[in-house]
Amino acid sequence: MTSATLAGLVGAALVGLGLYGLIATALPLRKILAFNLMGSGVFLVFGIVARKGAAAGLQSDPVPQAMVITGIVVAFAASALAVALVLRLFNETGGATLDPDAWAKRPPDGAESE
Amino acid sequence: MSLLVDIFSVIAISAGVFFYLAGTVGLLRFPDTLSRLHALTKADNLGLGLVVLGLLPRAGSPLAALKLLAIWALVQLASATTAQLIGRAVRRKGRVA
Amino acid sequence: MILVQALDLGLGLLVFAVGAWTVFARGPFAATVGYVVYGLLLSLVWIRLFAVDVALTEAAIGSGVTGLLLIGAAARMRDAETTAHEKPLSGPLRLAIAALCVLVALALAAVVLLLPDNGPSLAPQSLHHLAETGLGNPVTAVLIAYRAFDTMLEKVVLVLAVVGVWSLAQDRYWGGAPGEARAERPEPTLAFLAQVLAPLGILVGVHIFWVGADEPGGAFQGGAILAAMWMIVMMARLSEAPATRARWLRLALIAGPVVFLAAGVAGAVFAGGFFAYPPGFAKPVILFIEAFMVLSIAVTLPMLVTGPPRRETRQ
Numbered sequence: 001m002t003s004a005t006l007a008g009l010v011g012a013a014l015v016g017l018g019l020y021g022l023i024a025t026a027l028p029l030r031k032i033l034a035f036n037l038m039g040s041g042v043f044l045v046f047g048i049v050a051r052k053g054a055a056a057g058l059q060s061d062p063v064p065q066a067m068v069i070t071g072i073v074v075a076f077a078a079s080a081l082a083v084a085l086v087l088r089l090f091n092e093t094g095g096a097t098l099d100p101d102a103w104a105k106r107p108p109d110g111a112e113s114e
Numbered sequence: 115m116s117l118l119v120d121i122f123s124v125i126a127i128s129a130g131v132f133f134y135l136a137g138t139v140g141l142l143r144f145p146d147t148l149s150r151l152h153a154l155t156k157a158d159n160l161g162l163g164l165v166v167l168g169l170l171p172r173a174g175s176p177l178a179a180l181k182l183l184a185i186w187a188l189v190q191l192a193s194a195t196t197a198q199l200i201g202r203a204v205r206r207k208g209r210v211a
Numbered sequence: 212m213i214l215v216q217a218l219d220l221g222l223g224l225l226v227f228a229v230g231a232w233t234v235f236a237r238g239p240f241a242a243t244v245g246y247v248v249y250g251l252l253l254s255l256v257w258i259r260l261f262a263v264d265v266a267l268t269e270a271a272i273g274s275g276v277t278g279l280l281l282i283g284a285a286a287r288m289r290d291a292e293t294t295a296h297e298k299p300l301s302g303p304l305r306l307a308i309a310a311l312c313v314l315v316a317l318a319l320a321a322v323v324l325l326l327p328d329n330g331p332s333l334a335p336q337s338l339h340h341l342a343e344t345g346l347g348n349p350v351t352a353v354l355i356a357y358r359a360f361d362t363m364l365e366k367v368v369l370v371l372a373v374v375g376v377w378s379l380a381q382d383r384y385w386g387g388a389p390g391e392a393r394a395e396r397p398e399p400t401l402a403f404l405a406q407v408l409a410p411l412g413i414l415v416g417v418h419i420f421w422v423g424a425d426e427p428g429g430a431f432q433g434g435a436i437l438a439a440m441w442m443i444v445m446m447a448r449l450s451e452a453p454a455t456r457a458r459w460l461r462l463a464l465i466a467g468p469v470v471f472l473a474a475g476v477a478g479a480v481f482a483g484g485f486f487a488y489p490p491g492f493a494k495p496v497i498l499f500i501e502a503f504m505v506l507s508i509a510v511t512l513p514m515l516v517t518g519p520p521r522r523e524t525r526q
Contacts, residue, residue: 003215003216003219003259003260005323006223007219007223007256007259008323008326009223009320009323009324010227010256011323012316012317012319012322013320014226014227014230015315015319016312016313016317017227017231017312018230018234019312020234020308020309020312023311023312024300024305024308024309025234026299027239029239029281029284029285030234030239030242032281033233033234033239033246033281034233034234036273036277037230037233037249040249040269040273043265044256045322045323047256047257047260047262047265048323049330050260050262051260051261052328052329052330052332053330053332053333053334054261054334055329055332055335056332056334056335057338058334058338058349060262061333061337062333062334062337062350062353063333063353063357065262065264065350065353066350066353066361066362067361068262068265068268069264069265069268069354069429069431070354070361070362070365072268072269072273073365073369073431074365074368075273075277076273076277076512076515077368077369077371077372077515078372079277080280080515081372081376081515083280083281083284083518084375084518084519085379086284086288087284087287087288087379087518090287090288091381
C-alpha cells in the first residue's frame with residue numbers, strides 16, 4: 001500500500017468523521033470544526049488523485065494541487081463567515097445554540113463587553 | 115567520512131527525539147500547568163536544537179543550514195513567548211482557558 | 212522501504228486520532244486546539260504526497276489562520292450556557308448517524324482503492340507550456356496562467372466573504388473598526404514577540420511569494436504570512452484595526468481581483484484572448500498580478516479574522 005493510497009483512505013475516514021461531527025454535535029462552533037475536518041478529508045482524496053497522476057517527471061499532478069490550494073482558501077473564507085454568524089448569534093441571544101426554542105430574547109447591549 | 119557524518123546525524127537526532135519524549139512524559143505526568151510548561155519548554159527546545167544539529171551536515175548548502183538555524187531560533191522565540199503568556203494567565207486566573 | 216511505510220502508517224493513524232479528538236473532545240476550546248494540531252500534522256501528510264505548495268498553504272491558512280479564527284471565537288463564547296437547553300441525541304439515532312457516516316467513508320475508500328495506478332494526468336500538458344510562461348513551478352503556472360480565471364474568481368469570493376462579515380455589524384457600528392483599540396501600555400511579552408517577529412515575518416512572506424515562481428511557494432502562502440504578521444501586531448495591541456470605511460482599506464481589498472480582471476481583459480485586447488498573456492512578456496505580467504494578489508490577501512485575511520466592526524474609531 002503506497003503512501004498515497006494510505007493518505008486517500010485517511011481522507012475517506014476523515015470525511016466520515018467530519019460528517020458525523022457535523023450532524024451529531026450541537027454547538028455551531030463544533031459543527032464548523034467538523035465541516036473543516038470534512039473539507040480537509042476531501043482535499044486528501046484530491047491529493048491521492050494528484051499523486052497517482054504523477055507523470056512527465058513531476059511527482060504529482062499540479063492541477064489538482066492548485067484546486068486544493070483554492071479550496072483551502074475558500075474553506076477559510078466560508079469558516080470566517082460562519083464564525084461571524086455564530087458570534088452575532090451569541091451576541092444577540094446570549095447562547096450559541098441552533099435550537100430556536102432556547103433563544104432567550106434579550107435587548108441588545110448598550111456597550112459591548114469583551 | 116560520510117559514514118561518520120551519518121553516525122553523528124543519527125546520534126544527534128536520536129538524542130533530540132529522546133528529549134522530546136522526556137518533555138512529553140513531563141507534559142502527561144506533571145501535576146499542574148506551570149511544571150508542565152517548564153518540562154515542555156526546556157526539553158523541547160533542547161530536543162529541537164539537537165535535531166537541527168543532526169540535520170546540519172545533511173543540509174544541501176550553507177544557505178539551507180542557515181535556514182535550519184533560523185527555524186530553531188524562531189521556534190525558541192515563539193515557544194518562550196507562549197510559555198510566558200500561558201504562565202501569566204495561569205498565575206492570574208488559576209487555570210488556562 | 213518498510214520504515215517509510217511504517218512512518219506513513221503512523222502519521223495517518225495520528226492524523227485520524229487527532230481528528231477524532233477534535234470531534235469528540237469535551238469542550239469547544241480543546242476541540243479547537245486539537246484542530247490546529249490536526250492541521251499541522253496534515254501538512255506533513257501533504258509533504259508525503261509530494262505536494263509542497265499545498266503543505267505550505269495548509270500550514271499557513273488551513274491550520275494557522277483558521278485556527279486563529281476558531282480559537283478567538285471559542286474564547287469569546289467560553290461562558291455561553293449552550294447545550295443546557297438541548298436534549299442530547301438518543302442512542303439509536305446516534306448509531307444511525309454513525310452508520311451513515313461509516314457508509315460514506317467506505318464508499319469513498321472504495322473509490323480511493325479503485326483508482327488506477329497511473330491514471331489520467333495533466334502533468335505533461337502543464338510542463339509543455341511552462342517555458343513560455345517563464346515560471347519554474349507548475350502549480351503557480353496552473354494557478355496564475357492556465358486557470359487564471361478560477362483564481363480570480365477565488366479572490367472575488369474572498370471579497371464577498373469580507374462583505375458578508377462586515378454586514379453582520381450592528382447598525383450603529385457600521386463603518387467603524389473591528390477588534391480592540393490600541394492599548395496605551397500593551398502587554399510586554401506579546402509586544403516583544405510582535406516587534407521581533409513582524410519584520411522577520413514580512414521578509415519571509417515576501418520571499419515565499421517571490422520564490423513561488425520557481426519553487427514551492429506563491430502568492431497565497433506569502434500573503435498568509437504577511438497577514439499573520441499584521442494580525443500579531445493587532446493582537447499585541449500595538450496597532451489597531453482600521454475603520455472599515457477607510458478608503459485605503461477598501462482599495463487594498465479589491466486591488467487583487469481588479470488588477471487580475473484588468474489583466475485578463477487586457478489580454479483580450481492585446482494578446483488575442485481573455486487571460487492570454489503576451490508571449491515573452493508573461494512572467495512580468497504574472498508577477499505584477501501576484502503582487503497585487505499578495506496585497507489583497509494580506510489585507511483580507513486579517514479583516515476576516517477580526518470580524519465585523521465593533522467600535523467607533525477615535526476621531
